[in-house]
Amino acid sequence: MWPAVTNESREQSVDEAPKAKRLILGDPLASTDTDEHLLPKKMALPIFASDALSSVAYAPQELLLILLTGGLAFLAFAPWIAAAVVVLLTVVVISYRQLIKAYPSGGGDYEVARKNLGEIPGVVVASALAVDYALTVAVSVASGVDNIISALPGLNPFRVELAVGFVILIVVMNLRGVREASRAFAIPTYVFIGSVGVMIVVGLFQVVMGNPPVASSAQYAVETQDLTQAAVILLVLRAFSSGCSALTGVEAVSNGVPAFRTPKVRNAQTTLALMGGIAILLFSGLTAIALVAGVHYAENPCDLIGFDCANPQPSLMAQVSSAVFGMNSVPFFVIQGATAVVLLLAANTAFNGFPLLGSVLARDGYAPKALNTRGDRLVYSNGMIILGLVAIGVLIVYQANLTNLIQLYIIGVFVSFTLGQIGMIRHWRRGLSAIRDLPADERSSKAVRTELFGLRKGLFINSLGATMTASVLIIVTVTKFTHGAWLIFLAIPVLSFLMIGVHRYYRDVDHEIAMDDQTHFGSTGDVALILVNKLQKPVVKAVDYALAAKHDKTFAVHISVTKEEAAALEAEWSAHRMPIPLKIIESPYRTYASPIAEFVKKYREQHGSAVVTVYLPQYIVGHWWESLLHNRRARRIAQQLMLVHGVSITLVPWLLDSSELIYGRRSRALPGDDRAGRPAAPEVHRVGRRAIRPAGPPERSDAAEPSVPATKP
């Protein structure tokens, strides 16, 4: 839109101002590093962990599910596969601790890949992440709904509707502005960790006591298929890659380092380690008890012999918790509830991560600059809505079927893992070669040696990480490609091309407008035209401003479509003794811009290359719909005059009474602020008005600025 103020911009106009005020009044809060705004570990954990931890809610289930397609016998592989996943998880966590140390700015895999591997890999990682955010929403919501239905099977017919509903809910919450760091978001994560932890302990205790839990589905068999050895291997690998979904979300911390309290790196690393440890415990514990309890979970419920597949299969989490605590017991509902909420929170995290990614990309010129304009709620809103729509689309197409969605999910995750890790290898290599170039004596110094050790350690860890994630990526690709993952291999390149295109565009424009000392404009003399339709206060204000600017010549111009209007205006003009001459330009065709354009051109032909400043009154309104009723003509005139050589447009704002609505708004949190370690926008009520109280004496501003509350009767 044209400056005609939109809600979004208005809010910003008020909730930014106080910061600037503090800033100028030297308020202690001014420094961005003040811990006030930053996350203590106990808050950071839930914020960054909900994504990673929630994935243990579906990983074991998907692991067993794939194995069971081969028959019960295959469950024998489960512990080994789970072990492999745990090892992988450990390695990835350790690798990311290295990454955090090396790149504490929060760019994560994208930054690493771009700085070490170059543009294309960086863009690919960015695209992969963007895709992941959409799928995180889809998968988490699908799994959350799955767990809700497991507790309340009556809702089964509404699976897709529920999922879509939750996405919409999350989008709306984010549009309304939620503070991710609020305590409310921390509780469920801790409840989840706690309750699932207790369940695992109790379950194991029962095993020790000799009365192991028995899952409701233990009784159901599945037909064993005799598979070729190749098929067996493939099946095992597929199970493994589904299990790898436990790793999703681990990277979150590496993107949020700036949000941690100092010492940032150490705190982030600790949180990551903590998160990894918890994830491993929950994942292995759940898998173990599921196996002990004999949870049988089939890709297609009807494959379970004896199971009435009209009903939904209870999720693995539900089966385990009911086996341990008894069906429909209180703890059962607590666990199901916590699981569902955590999964929805994980979906919510995507809505915070997405804008951050966008702003990082915008900063590097791979996404519209608008995404880097902090506090441009309009931009964020559009981002939210797009993200939400994509997620909803995916959920509908895949009927909120978790197993199918997982197929898509893991690819993107491991693409970024792998490229990130490879990037890190380069990073360490560079460090090593740098040392190798040192003169021998320096090289032997203690400092260098310790550094050398650190570099070698990093290199080793990340090489390990790279090898493993790469091989998993290959496995995942091979095993999932035909199961829908091809879609991702379509989406990532498309996004990458778009980003590169944007980058090229910015590069070309920058080149086009690059500074050079050959460019001389040397405009001389200036004229002010004030466009007058009717003689009303906004025009008077414009005239006043134009006079204050003391242009060489200042005169009012009226485009006359009917002689009557023109005559009436001229009469009024003299009646009110307006201080500048009024020029009437006839326009029988009811065109406005071009007569002025012609006038300007002829004027410049006669008087040389004068700059012509065209004054246009600009209404500031309070309701979005008001802007539909204003300014179109002024806008079109401006649009067209801007094509005329030597013209500049001056907008003289006129605040209508309704624009009072601009104040008295509460500020809203911007998505991603918490993870970016930015302070929350302060309350508006108190300071909002001050922020734009006019400096002029009351009686003047009363006339000139009817919208200023301070000066209203």
Place this chain on the structure above:
Amino acid sequence: MWPAVTNESREQSVDEAPKAKRLILGDPLASTDTDEHLLPKKMALPIFASDALSSVAYAPQELLLILLTGGLAFLAFAPWIAAAVVVLLTVVVISYRQLIKAYPSGGGDYEVARKNLGEIPGVVVASALAVDYALTVAVSVASGVDNIISALPGLNPFRVELAVGFVILIVVMNLRGVREASRAFAIPTYVFIGSVGVMIVVGLFQVVMGNPPVASSAQYAVETQDLTQAAVILLVLRAFSSGCSALTGVEAVSNGVPAFRTPKVRNAQTTLALMGGIAILLFSGLTAIALVAGVHYAENPCDLIGFDCANPQPSLMAQVSSAVFGMNSVPFFVIQGATAVVLLLAANTAFNGFPLLGSVLARDGYAPKALNTRGDRLVYSNGMIILGLVAIGVLIVYQANLTNLIQLYIIGVFVSFTLGQIGMIRHWRRGLSAIRDLPADERSSKAVRTELFGLRKGLFINSLGATMTASVLIIVTVTKFTHGAWLIFLAIPVLSFLMIGVHRYYRDVDHEIAMDDQTHFGSTGDVALILVNKLQKPVVKAVDYALAAKHDKTFAVHISVTKEEAAALEAEWSAHRMPIPLKIIESPYRTYASPIAEFVKKYREQHGSAVVTVYLPQYIVGHWWESLLHNRRARRIAQQLMLVHGVSITLVPWLLDSSELIYGRRSRALPGDDRAGRPAAPEVHRVGRRAIRPAGPPERSDAAEPSVPATKP
């Protein structure tokens, strides 16, 4: 959007300019009254008649259809009902000739009702007309598709798809810009009149020769129901009101008077009479032959005993033409084709009438002023799209079923008819009372007596018209209300309330900004801030302009988010020896507007109420998507600074190379121009570039305006 130029505005910027050029060079075309642009009767007839004439394609069918629901015996009523319709049509035509004479400005019923009956009736008429436009599209397209299917029954399964497809086609045509007055639009109407006329003559001739045509459906009986007398009367009335659909479109001429050549009124009246005559001939002829040929057309095909109602019923037009010329004969296809095309043209007329209504309403302040901004293609486009969507919605909801749509259609038509006629009565009455107030001697003068006669005549005619249309309105309401017409009685009030709301809003704003001599602004002194992000040509141009404007103080301002950027900029600034001081304002929170706002306020507090002019470079781009990549931050800064007291925003345009696309576009016709008697936009190619060729010497403009083709290498 913000001035970042949109395609629409660009076209205008070029296709308006040449007119202004002519205007200034005193080109003979300049006067709007030149007949060049205006419609000769032979073009006016097809343009305004397609709506009215096309309705005879469905009116007789709907008339018989309703009668047949009572049984074959009821066909005996048909001639009498048809006669009644003809009488009504005659009266309405004569009444409208009076209306045209009294109100030649083209406001039609709306203007009459508003001027004579006041605001509410005027708004009601306007709403009724708006609704009609949507239904004209729906009904005409539905009937057109019906006639196509009658010729090519294989298309029957795609009835709705076809209808929707045609609407989309028409919308696209209008978005692309069609000249309604082009000969191509006249031909089908004349073919329709001619071919149907020939058919009637041939048919009557066959009757005289004793071998009357026999319709394919003559063999099919329908069960006779024995109805109460009341039911019989109701049925006859329903048939009559369906027949009245023949009147739709008669008002079109009264809205298009300005488009006629002088003598406008006489020409319009003649055209109207001509149109009425043709309509009557076609309507009665068609009905007569249909009765002779024994066309049996049932509301529900399965009511036709013996008819395999899996197939579609051929339209009455199709049955008559095949009865006269033989099924699938060449004339048959000619007639079906012409009928279909004329009906689609009738739909098209709505897309030309709608913007006109909009601009009249906007002129009176009942619709957004934007609708009255001539040549704002963006506005028209939105109007087209809305109109199209509504029509599509109606077509889908009613499954393109003509009979159901007719129910809705006639109400709106007769609402405007009736209110228009009543308005005319008031009009004449006023004239009479004026004469009554004259002194006796004058009253006896010849001139007055002839005037008196004219007034009495008008009064009589319109009273007759009012009575008849009013009674028809009552009949239609009574007989159609339960058949879906209630929807209209919902839509019209809603629209009316909206229009009144808009009017109230404009009134309040006008009052708020009304001129008074108490308002004094008296700003003194002026400062120019040039916002600098990077030192690039657009900034240099802005600096140049600011210097040309010789402000009291001029300095550049950079909002520094990172110290590095600021330092780099300062270095460049001095390196390039920029002529004005650069001020760095720190903004650790990455906010831009508010630091400036604060700065401005503090400045004004120290230096008194100076006007602060903030210079913002403004990119002009060539592709719509480019505007997504530009200007957001500048826009938000402008939006927020406009809330600060004493600030005005100066946009310094910078034309990017891509903005060359602005030229070399062909101009497009604007919908409604022909009917409003406006000239078409001329070719752009030749003059478009000239229109914005800069005045400055080449080498300068080469540097300053890279986009000017004339100065490109």
